[in-house]
Amino acid sequence: MPYDAMSERTEEELLAAYAAGEPAAARALTARLGPRLFGTAMRMLGDRAEAEDVAQEALLRLWRAAPGWREGEAKVSTWCYRVVTNLCIDRIRRRRGRQVGLDDVPEPPDPAPSAAQAMQSRARDAALQAALDALPERQKQAVVLRHLEGLSNPEIAGIMDIGVRAVESLTARGRKALEGLLLGRRAELGYDDD
Amino acid sequence: MTMTDRRRDDEGPLAPWFEAGREAAPRPDGDWMARMEALALEEQPAAVSAAVTPPARRGRLRDLLGQIGGWPAMAGLAAACAAGLWIGVASPDGVAQWWPGDTANAGYTTFDPASGFDFAMLEL
Numbered sequence: 001m002p003y004d005a006m007s008e009r010t011e012e013e014l015l016a017a018y019a020a021g022e023p024a025a026a027r028a029l030t031a032r033l034g035p036r037l038f039g040t041a042m043r044m045l046g047d048r049a050e051a052e053d054v055a056q057e058a059l060l061r062l063w064r065a066a067p068g069w070r071e072g073e074a075k076v077s078t079w080c081y082r083v084v085t086n087l088c089i090d091r092i093r094r095r096r097g098r099q100v101g102l103d104d105v106p107e108p109p110d111p112a113p114s115a116a117q118a119m120q121s122r123a124r125d126a127a128l129q130a131a132l133d134a135l136p137e138r139q140k141q142a143v144v145l146r147h148l149e150g151l152s153n154p155e156i157a158g159i160m161d162i163g164v165r166a167v168e169s170l171t172a173r174g175r176k177a178l179e180g181l182l183l184g185r186r187a188e189l190g191y192d193d194d
Numbered sequence: 195m196t197m198t199d200r201r202r203d204d205e206g207p208l209a210p211w212f213e214a215g216r217e218a219a220p221r222p223d224g225d226w227m228a229r230m231e232a233l234a235l236e237e238q239p240a241a242v243s244a245a246v247t248p249p250a251r252r253g254r255l256r257d258l259l260g261q262i263g264g265w266p267a268m269a270g271l272a273a274a275c276a277a278g279l280w281i282g283v284a285s286p287d288g289v290a291q292w293w294p295g296d297t298a299n300a301g302y303t304t305f306d307p308a309s310g311f312d313f314a315m316l317e318l
Contacts, residue, residue, distance in 0.1 A: 018234070018238060019239055020239075020241065021238060021239055021240055021241030022241070023235055023238065026231070026234035026235050026238050027231055027234070027235075029234065030227070030230050030231045030234045031227070031231075034222060034226075034227055034230045035221060035222055035227075038220065038221075038222040038226070039219050039220050039221070039222075042220035043215075043220065048220075051220070052222065052226050055222070055230075056226075056229075056230065056233070059230055059233065059234065060233065060237065063233070063234055063237035063238065064237065066239070067239055121214065121217075121218060122218075124211065124214045124218075125214060125215060125218045127211075128211050128212075128214065128215050146201065146204075147201065147204075147205060147208075147212040147215070147216075148212065148215050148216055148219070150198075150201070150216070171204070172204075175204070175205070175206070175208055178208055178211070179206075179207060179208060182208065182211055183207055183208075191210055191211075
């Protein structure tokens with residue numbers, strides 16, 4: 001089946017096709033889920049190599065769960081986000097004690113003069129990542145899924161296995177902590193000039 | 195109000211930070227994606243072919259039929275049974291001619307399929 005036709009199918013349909021041995025479904029699901037899982041892991045962990053490991057582990061678990069996947073039991077994306085964020089939390093807990101503080105984040109590399117805009121963008125992103133890394137893990141998970149991955153509160157509730165109100169509470173507390181860490185750096189990062 | 199609008203309202207003064215974060219979403223490199231695709235194909239179950247004929251169901255009767263020689267043997271057995279039943283029920287006169295013993299006491303006649311001589315020959 002051509003890739004274009006695959007792109008119209010839901011992830012649940014693609015997973016069923018994967019389990020039935022369609023190679024195009026394997027490619028389509030990898031293309032669809034891989035970047036999202038990697039992006040989430042990257043935001044949670046702030047480390048590319050670790051994010052690659054974690055996203056790979058989540059995908060591997062999905063492939064192994066595919067033959068026994070029961071239709072209607074869970075949304076594939078919800079299941080994947082749950083696995084990848086839980087794996088990230090495990091990693092964060094393992095490396096606790098050697099946490100990097102906001103002030104310890106290395107400065108972005110020296111840019112070429114013509115790349116001032118890019119430098120500012122990288123600096124902002126690095127500041128956001130460092131602030132996210134300073135949040136408690138559950139707040140970080142909720143904030144990343146809500147504000148960076150753009151998921152709805154009910155979807156996040158399903159991923160985190162908690163109620164919608166608990167998600168709202170976690171994201172509100174996370175945002176408040178981020179405001180304390182980031183708003184004082186508005187001028188330094190050029191947000192006052194925008 | 196759409197979900198996106200509500201999210202933006204929630205973001206408040208952090209909106210530009212999150213906006214920048216979404217625009218600069220971390221992307222995996224091509225090598226990693228290629229490895230993930232290879233992994234997906236490696237882990238994929240083999241395709242189920244619709245052309246494969248399912249194995250025929252085997253029951254005890256079918257096994258028994260096979261052991262006695264199939265349908266030709268079954269036909270012979272059925273014919274022998276029918277002939278025996280007919281002889282028993284109709285008791286045709288001609289049967290007595292073939293019986294070597296006393297027909298009056300035929301039901302009680304002891305019939306030794308192997309004589310003492312046969313056993314002696316076999317050294318039993």
